[in-house]
Amino acid sequence: MCGITGIFGMGDKKLIKKMTSVIAHRGPDSDGHYVDENISLGMRRLSIIDLSTGDQPIFNEKEDKLIIFNGEVYNYRELRTELKKQGCGFRTNSDTEVVLQAYEKWGNEGISRLNGMFAFAIYDKKKKELVLARDRVGIKPLYYTLADEKLIFGSEIKCILEYNGIKRKVDREALSSYLTYGTVLGDKTLFAGIKKLLPGNILIYNGTTRKTERIDQPWQIETNDYSPDFLLKILQSTVKNQMISDVPLGAFLSGGIDSSTIVGLMSKVSDKPIETFTVGFGQESDELKYAKTVSEHFGTNHHEITVSPEDIPKTIDKLVWHYDDLNWDSASLPVYMVSTLARKYVKVVLTGEGSDELFAGYERYKPFSPAFPIPNSIRWNIYEKFVTMFDDTTRKKISGFNSSYANEVLNGYRNASGASLNNVIDFEFNELLPNQLLNKADKATMAASIEGRVPFLDNDILAFAKKVPLTMKLNWLEGKYILRQSVKDLLPRITKKRMKKGFGAKPVFWLRNKNFRDIAAQYLEESLLKKDGIDYSMCKDMLENFEKPKRAYQLWALILLEMWYEKFEVE
Numbered sequence: 001m002c003g004i005t006g007i008f009g010m011g012d013k014k015l016i017k018k019m020t021s022v023i024a025h026r027g028p029d030s031d032g033h034y035v036d037e038n039i040s041l042g043m044r045r046l047s048i049i050d051l052s053t054g055d056q057p058i059f060n061e062k063e064d065k066l067i068i069f070n071g072e073v074y075n076y077r078e079l080r081t082e083l084k085k086q087g088c089g090f091r092t093n094s095d096t097e098v099v100l101q102a103y104e105k106w107g108n109e110g111i112s113r114l115n116g117m118f119a120f121a122i123y124d125k126k127k128k129e130l131v132l133a134r135d136r137v138g139i140k141p142l143y144y145t146l147a148d149e150k151l152i153f154g155s156e157i158k159c160i161l162e163y164n165g166i167k168r169k170v171d172r173e174a175l176s177s178y179l180t181y182g183t184v185l186g187d188k189t190l191f192a193g194i195k196k197l198l199p200g201n202i203l204i205y206n207g208t209t210r211k212t213e214r215i216d217q218p219w220q221i222e223t224n225d226y227s228p229d230f231l232l233k234i235l236q237s238t239v240k241n242q243m244i245s246d247v248p249l250g251a252f253l254s255g256g257i258d259s260s261t262i263v264g265l266m267s268k269v270s271d272k273p274i275e276t277f278t279v280g281f282g283q284e285s286d287e288l289k290y291a292k293t294v295s296e297h298f299g300t301n302h303h304e305i306t307v308s309p310e311d312i313p314k315t316i317d318k319l320v321w322h323y324d325d326l327n328w329d330s331a332s333l334p335v336y337m338v339s340t341l342a343r344k345y346v347k348v349v350l351t352g353e354g355s356d357e358l359f360a361g362y363e364r365y366k367p368f369s370p371a372f373p374i375p376n377s378i379r380w381n382i383y384e385k386f387v388t389m390f391d392d393t394t395r396k397k398i399s400g401f402n403s404s405y406a407n408e409v410l411n412g413y414r415n416a417s418g419a420s421l422n423n424v425i426d427f428e429f430n431e432l433l434p435n436q437l438l439n440k441a442d443k444a445t446m447a448a449s450i451e452g453r454v455p456f457l458d459n460d461i462l463a464f465a466k467k468v469p470l471t472m473k474l475n476w477l478e479g480k481y482i483l484r485q486s487v488k489d490l491l492p493r494i495t496k497k498r499m500k501k502g503f504g505a506k507p508v509f510w511l512r513n514k515n516f517r518d519i520a521a522q523y524l525e526e527s528l529l530k531k532d533g534i535d536y537s538m539c540k541d542m543l544e545n546f547e548k549p550k551r552a553y554q555l556w557a558l559i560l561l562e563m564w565y566e567k568f569e570v571e
Contacts, residue, residue, distance in 0.1 A: 002027035002056070003446070004068040004142075005159035006041040006121055008130045008205055009150035016040035019159045025322075026070075026155060026446045032056045034066055038128055038207075041121065043068040048245055048348060048451055058097050060104055061089055064125045067103075069096040070155055071118030071140045072453065074241045079113065096120075103131070108215050111202065115459040119155060119197070129206040133215070137354070137457045138199030138434030141325070141442055145194045151205045156443075157194055157324040161568065167193070168570045170532075176403035179395045180388050182328030182557055183436040185409045189325050190564070196325070199434050226468050228486035235486070238458040239265040242350060249348035250275030252338060252452075253302070255290025257484065257495060258352030258361075262455055264490045266350065267298040275345050276300040279338040281307050281509060290495065297492045305341045307334055307505075309513030316519070320563040322447040325439060328389060328557035330505040332440045339448035347450055353437050354456035357429045358465035360421065360473035361480040368421040371476050376420045383424060384410070387432070389550075389557055398535050398558075421470050508552035517543070520555060523562040532565050534558070 003026030005019045013035045020031055020042035027044025034041045034057045043056045057066040073079075076095035079102055084090070088101045095116070102110030103122055117139035122131045132153060134142045144153035147165040154160050161168065174188040187195045197203055204211050239262060243249060251266060253259050253276040266274045276295055280286035288304055295302035312333070319333055320326075342349050356362050364386035366372075367379045385391075396402050413427035438454070445452035455461070465473075468482060475481035510516050520543060526536040539558060546552045564570065 002043050002045040002068075002070050003155040003159075004041075004043045004070050004119065004121055005154035006039065006068070006130075007150055007152050007163065008039050009148075009207060010040060011035045011037045012040050015162065016042040019154065019162045020044055022158050022162060023154070023156050025449055028449050030055055032068070034068075034123070036125075039123055039130065041066070041068050041123065043070075046347065046449060046451060048072065048247055056096060058092065058094070058100060060100055061091075065100065065104060065122060066125075067096060067100040067120055067122045069099055069118065069120040070142075071116055071120070071135065072242075072244075072451070073099060073114050073116035073118060074244060074458070075113075075115040108202065112215050117454070117457075121153065127206065129204065132197055132203040132205075134197045134199055134201060136200035136215075136459075137429075137438070137462070139438050139442070139454060139457060141439065142197040143189065143194055143325070144197060144203065145191075146210075147193070149207070151210075157189060157191060158321075158568075160194060161191075161324075166191075168568060169193075170565075170570050172399075172401050173403045173405035175399060176395060176401060177406040177409070178326060178328070178561065179390045179399060179557070180406035181432065181436070182389045183432070183439065184325070185406065185431045185435060188405075191568075191570070196435075199430075226464070226472060226482075228482055228488075231464060231482055232486040232490075234458075234460050234464055235261065235455070236265055236268070238455045238461055239350070240269045242453045242455050242458070243269065245348050247347040248275070248345065249350070250277060250342060250346040251350045252276075252335075252342070252352070253278050253291045253294060253300070254352070255287045255292075255294055255495065256352070257480065257487070257491065258355040258456065260294045260491050260495045261355075261483070261487050262350050262352055263294060263300060264298055264487070267300065274298065274300045275342075276302045277305075277338050277342045277345075277349070278302070279305050279307060279334040279341075281334070281505065283506075283509065293492055294495055301345075303341055303345065305338055307337055309510050309516060311337070312510045312513065312516050313519050316559075316563070317567075318447070320560060320567050322443050323439075323560075324564075324568065325443075326560060326564050327436055327439050327443070328553070328560060329436055329440045330507050330553065330556050332444055334505050335440060335444040336447055339445045339450055339452075343448045343450050348453060349445065349450055350453050350455055351441060352456065353441055353454045354433065354461075355480065355483060357425060357433050358456060358461065358473075359468075359480040359483050360425060360470070361483075362428075363479075365421065365424060365474055365479060366477055368424060369474055369477055379420060380414050389554060394538070398538055400533050400535065419470060421474060425473075506552065507556040508547060511546045511552050511555065520559050523559050523566075524555075528562060528566075532562065534562075 003023035027046045029047040030045045059066045073095040076098040119140040119142035169192040171192040174184045177184045278291035280288040367382045413423045472482040524539045529536045
């Protein structure tokens, strides 16, 4: 696990070191660089596997290709064995070298055979060609831009901003997406001209030709068994594979069914108690008591942290700096804080992200149940109210900008053929999961220099979930039906019956704190808002009436936005 960055079209050792150092939190253990007249590559390493020989960049045997890699590949041992049989030699025991050899031997097919989370760059010195690739779900981020006929990329946008030729202007269409969904959909970012490499895509660049293409990624299992027992079997195998580590590991535990399932399965294969971590807010609705129940059930070494309103002013500034690809999700703050707690004990945590998108776990999916015999247009209208931050009218009033970009992305799924529930799941899996939830998890864990792994997004689980009948996902009004059935003998009774929670965070509690309200008023000051084209009167009304439904979340999104403008000096 690490952070990567680079420039194609220029060799500049001083600049690449600056770009690498700005993401030192992603890899505090070591760094590495490669520079020639045509390219500058850099990486920071968080040592997880092959601690002694896994430093990067890593070269092939002929030393005409090299790789910098961020992530983990869980089937690298099997691929290594197969590559050895085909005559490949290895100088390290790392998964990074396996990725390079797989691409050299099999091309794009080699990438499609990887089971894991990753973003990497491979440079071919002979062809003078750069290949960027990202895992099929988008667990690991990768950003890029073209400036002065150079391709500049990085695990975080702040790497790219170190290049002086980047104009820091807001993308108004991306801004409309942020105000609508609290995150930027598609391949845009809030920075005009800086893009995300989409999940499952590669970008091939040699200075004269540039092409981005979707990799054909066949699913790894073929089966007609869609029973709860088979799902449990896959989950057990997946969790065991993702516990591969040469350093201490643990798990985030909210007390809900997803994280509790991960902890339960980890406990079954571990020869010592699992380290678990949770966060609360001093509220009656906290997850602490439920997490403790699960911890006691499985005998984990449990650790808790409580976030108070007084912690928010001290933390929010750091949060915005780490979330340069801005994300409104208020849970990013507690995830960051519980990550800092976990770092005192472990370097790897397993988490429960992805289950709801795969198995229809959210409450907002229920309008698509046969229990409600209503037209699909009404189902979508109800769903849209759940997932949007500001409606069209309010968004236009706030920003003074009329863009159909955000609506067009959702409408592409709304108007697609097939079952509506499948289309909703596809929208969340392709858009909200990578751009909001996985973005949140990656930035929060990496800010604390720990690696977050997501077993529910393993290739085999994805393949299984893709073919499970919808009635086994949303069974009348019970979401994640097949998952609940598969773990009915594993989890405590109270956990199996609980609704979706996670590390919930409610900005309304924070805004009741005067210090935080003062900070909010400071960033929502009239002259600042006018400079950024945001309506002051609406923000003032929101601040005065933050207790009203949804207002606190809207304010949180606007406060982060104004802090982002200031932090990154965006025009």
